[in-house]
Amino acid sequence: MAVPATAFAANSPSDAGDGRSTTAVAPAAVGLDDPAKKEIAMKIVSSAENSSLDWKAQYKYIEDIGDGRGYTAGIIGFCSGTGDMLDLVELYTQRKPGNVLAKYLPALRNVDGSDSHAGLDPNFTKDWKKAAEDSAFKTAQNDERDRVYFNPAVSRGKSDGVGVLGQFIYYDAIVMHGDGGDPTSFSSIRKRALAKAKPPAQGGNEKTYLNAFLDARVWAMKQEEAHEDTSRVDTAQRVFVQKNNLNLNTPLDWKVYGDSFHID
Template structure:
């Protein structure tokens, strides 16, 4: 169906070399500047704006604003990442699902997913279901009924994606919209340093435009970042729809809504969404 094809879930394609290995230099720099950036206005981390961010991501990942309905979602999209599940598309092949289940099991050893930890470690970095079928999907849905597992998904999302993205965006001098653009790209592309990973996309954007912190124009830099992100999406062999940029983030940017103020109206896969 071409560019109008809506995925049910969007995987986080970082791979074990993304979420599970040495951290990119930019992430280390952002952590070192944490005291300074955390002292800035909360921006996207403000509760009401974080809720908006979650709805925006969910509209693109699952065609719904009800992001909490995705805790139990799980399927194999046939994209080489194994099972994709949960609120930001944790994948059995990209290390973040393993980190999530390990963290959950450490606090709650007697859970439906704990028996699958050996298999998750074995298939990490592959699309294999070995040791997971036939019961893993049912176990995931059962675990999602547990508030502690939903909390574990929230915490893993924040640790791997939300907090690093917002912190780095602040370091780059970006307002709330820029913080969201970074977060969405971190979720979609994964925190990898390769050309199609978040840090690779940021490097390419910074090679063409200065960030606001470097004295550049914020709108111009964000436009360049979106261009690079769009190119990374189009270079894929599956899930090549770019409407989350073309008819959502680009619209906010064109409107000059750098603080992501409501009301918001955007389209994904031809469907219109609104936040009053």
């Protein structure tokens, strides 16, 4: 069972033997927001999203993968059809007016909710790659990833009492499914899991709960043709659960879409 990611104090006798008590503070439990664990998370997601562990090479990535979400781009798969790409470009433009992507804001607002490229072609992909050379755009991608996906996943995972692996499982689910109100969103997946098992924060067994969540995640993925390959769960996250690696400790070995990956 995971412990809350907070330090606690305990009274213990002083080593000096003078009868006084001293306060010993236990180290805080490591969460996915620990820099080393976060780096692992970025690599595992990149293995699924980009078939590469080099997630920092993905700032410039952009293509239409035919999933009905328009262009997918950047380190976390911001999509022109789901609003998060629009939010990203708006943030970038607030910080750096007149940037190379600012002129596409009207088009991004118009195509939100569709797979349309109207107003984006033919130069949007070229300009995206140019913007990705700008450190301000990279920082904006990092910040939007954390605000929309990473921080909510870690926060919810900690409140449910799951450890680093569980927080990553939440993160990967939010990345793919978002957290809207539809039946395949993260919150709906979590609700299906809670109907089957209690999380550690409610006295449940962590492995049992994580398996229930992954079962619900697989169901959600199979509702959409573009996500029907569930190997990022079956031969990656599920493997870590089976190995009791609830802290996502290295070395790690997994497969995604038939490709093998390793982190020392």
